[in-house]
Amino acid sequence: MRSLAQARVIAVAAVAAASAPAVASGVPAGSLIENTATATYTANSTSQSVDSNTVSLTVDEVLDVAVASQESGLVPATSTAVLRFKVTNTGNGPEAFTLTANPAVTGNAFDAVVTGIAIDVNANGIYDAGIDTALANGAASPVLAADQPLDVLVLISIPASAAGNATSKVELSAAALTGTGAPGTLFAGAGVSGGDAVVGGSNAQANAQATLVVNKAAVSLVKAASIADPFGGARPVPAAIITYSIVASVTGSGTVTGLTINDPIPAGTTYQRGTLTLEGATLTDAADADAGQGSAAAVAVALGDLVAGATRTVTFKVRIN
Amino acid sequence: MKSHHIIAAACAAVLASGLTAPAAAQAAVALKGDVKVVRQVTENGRTSEKLEDPNQVLPGDQLVFTTRYTNGGNERVDDFVVTNPLPAPVKLAKVDSFEVSVDGGKSFGALAALKVSGADGKPRAAELGDVTHVRWRVASIAPGASGEVKYFAEVR
Numbered sequence: 001m002r003s004l005a006q007a008r009v010i011a012v013a014a015v016a017a018a019s020a021p022a023v024a025s026g027v028p029a030g031s032l033i034e035n036t037a038t039a040t041y042t043a044n045s046t047s048q049s050v051d052s053n054t055v056s057l058t059v060d061e062v063l064d065v066a067v068a069s070q071e072s073g074l075v076p077a078t079s080t081a082v083l084r085f086k087v088t089n090t091g092n093g094p095e096a097f098t099l100t101a102n103p104a105v106t107g108n109a110f111d112a113v114v115t116g117i118a119i120d121v122n123a124n125g126i127y128d129a130g131i132d133t134a135l136a137n138g139a140a141s142p143v144l145a146a147d148q149p150l151d152v153l154v155l156i157s158i159p160a161s162a163a164g165n166a167t168s169k170v171e172l173s174a175a176a177l178t179g180t181g182a183p184g185t186l187f188a189g190a191g192v193s194g195g196d197a198v199v200g201g202s203n204a205q206a207n208a209q210a211t212l213v214v215n216k217a218a219v220s221l222v223k224a225a226s227i228a229d230p231f232g233g234a235r236p237v238p239a240a241i242i243t244y245s246i247v248a249s250v251t252g253s254g255t256v257t258g259l260t261i262n263d264p265i266p267a268g269t270t271y272q273r274g275t276l277t278l279e280g281a282t283l284t285d286a287a288d289a290d291a292g293q294g295s296a297a298a299v300a301v302a303l304g305d306l307v308a309g310a311t312r313t314v315t316f317k318v319r320i321n
Numbered sequence: 322m323k324s325h326h327i328i329a330a331a332c333a334a335v336l337a338s339g340l341t342a343p344a345a346a347q348a349a350v351a352l353k354g355d356v357k358v359v360r361q362v363t364e365n366g367r368t369s370e371k372l373e374d375p376n377q378v379l380p381g382d383q384l385v386f387t388t389r390y391t392n393g394g395n396e397r398v399d400d401f402v403v404t405n406p407l408p409a410p411v412k413l414a415k416v417d418s419f420e421v422s423v424d425g426g427k428s429f430g431a432l433a434a435l436k437v438s439g440a441d442g443k444p445r446a447a448e449l450g451d452v453t454h455v456r457w458r459v460a461s462i463a464p465g466a467s468g469e470v471k472y473f474a475e476v477r
Contacts, residue, residue, distance in 0.1 A: 026381060027410040033410050037405040041350060041398040050352055058378070059410060062380060200379075
């Protein structure tokens with residue numbers, strides 16, 4: 001018993017030193033509070049000293065948690081998205097928390113699909129498969145020390161039926177694995193070192209929401225033709241040259257990625273080599289470093305990523321056979 | 322037989338008093354420490370404080386540490402001073418009729434009169450959380466008399 005008591009005192013001293021910069025959630029669970037008074041006095045002209053007994057008690061564990069969205073505004077999503085949250089153990093002892101992402105929040109225009117939850121191990125706000133730890137929705141986090149935060153990513157898929165600019169909230173909740181309930185709810189013996197665990201002011205569960213906005217950029221193509229005949233007119237006669245222009249406009253919201261225009265050469269005409277242009281600049285016909293290629297069968301221009309509001313004009317010429 | 326018995330008893334009494342006199346001078350006063358948790362209990366819409374055994378203690382709870390002193394000797398004791406270092410996990414909850422120290426027990430005074438070195442290195446007024454020791458003074462305790470000192474502290 002004596003050696004056990006001494007070991008506990010040493011452990012407490014180490015904890016006190018480590019937690020010197022005031023722990024927000026209070027002294028760590030398991031801390032020993034020991035009080036001894038000493039008295040001095042004079043009796044028969046002699047100075048005397050006496051100690052009281054030492055009263056001792058152990059600080060129990062408080063179960064508390066906080067969840068905060070790390071997103072500052074609407075999170076645009078076309079087909080997938082990652083929502084960033086921070087879960088913090090605001091209790092005073094080590095605790096794991098079940099993490100549950102709920103896409104069905106009241107008021108949603110549509111409900112997103114939660115495809116998974118991940119711990120952002122490298123804290124870059126992006127889900128890196130193989131680096132970040134994937135968790136099933138509703139699984140428990142690792143044990144967090146008192147005051148320890150955890151970066152959590154909620155992986156989202158947007159249903160195809162979701163309308164452009166529609167918004168949808170996703171809620172992440174964290175609940176102490178030991179248990180939840182009204183403040184003061186007791187889990188006897190479930191705390192640090194066999195002490196009690198008691199639910200704190202957070203009810204030992206917390207949640208936060210982040211909002212998605214569907215990014216549905218649309219592309220419109222407008223094609224026009226002008227004819228120059230060999231006689232200085234604009235008649236579609238053999239040997240006349242048709243100049244086609246295709247204007248690609250991105251409407252809606254967000255960004256289209258990997259946009260490519262393909263246009264077959266019309267039957268009865270012959271593509272005129274070296275006439276393909278993008279925004280007025282000539283593109284070579286070869287499949288090379290520039291964005292375009294032309295052949296007897298078709299022209300193709302890769303426009304890449306375009307934000308809503310952008311337009312690109314492609315022109316090429318054919319000769320009527 | 323009977324008178325012989327009385328003499329033996331008297332001898333024993335003399336012997337006992339001779340032995341216990343120095344012992345009494347060494348520990349005339351006994352201290353008995355205790356701790357309770359102060360709970361706010363609301364009954365019929367009225368809130369009152371109740372003291373409970375510290376079976377469950379959490380950060381923010383208020384504790385009351387009590388030290389009861391008893392002069393068990395047959396001489397008056399003078400200049401009785403009780404010093405109580407505060408356990409590190411608690412902070413003083415309120416000042417009372419005692420002196421405090423904010424320097425580990427080297428000097429004592431009223432909290433309002435004490436200063437500590439602030440985060441910027443400049444002296445600032447001492448606060449409850451800075452108190453390291455409390456101290457009570459009792460001029461004298463008559464033989465057989467007893468009393469109690471206490472302080473309230475909050476679990477950090």
